[in-house]
Amino acid sequence: MPVVVTLDIMLARRKMRARDLAQRIGLSETQMSLLRTGKVRGVRFETIAAICAVLDCKPGDLLDYDLDPADAERGGAAED
Template identity: 65%
Template sequence: MPIVLTLDVMLARRKMRSRELAERVGITEANLSLLKSGKVRGVRFDTLSRICAILECQPGDLLRYDPGPEPAEPEASP
């Protein structure tokens, strides 16, 4: 997916553990772990808002667009 979550970077900058953030946001550590690893297909705006408030950051500090390499075009048959 071209959207990359950099939540782990922000946690390190704020010297906060995942467990503490999960408790303060009101989500499970398992869900936070999925969010950190990028294995989610979406995030609720209210959850993102709480994360930003606790980490004192902007959504753009946690999300990055990385399109990656373009898929190869199939070769035409002769």
């Protein structure tokens, strides 16, 4: 998938553990782990806003886009 979760980078920059962030925004450690590894299919804007408020960042700081040339030839859409 070309969208990459970079939450771990922001956590490192802010010297915060994922466990502490999860506790502050009301997520379980399991949910936080799934989010950090990009194993979720979606995330609520409310959750992104809470993460950004705690980490003092913008949503773009939590995500990156790495388009594979093969995906570009298909119009950027991944096949399921």
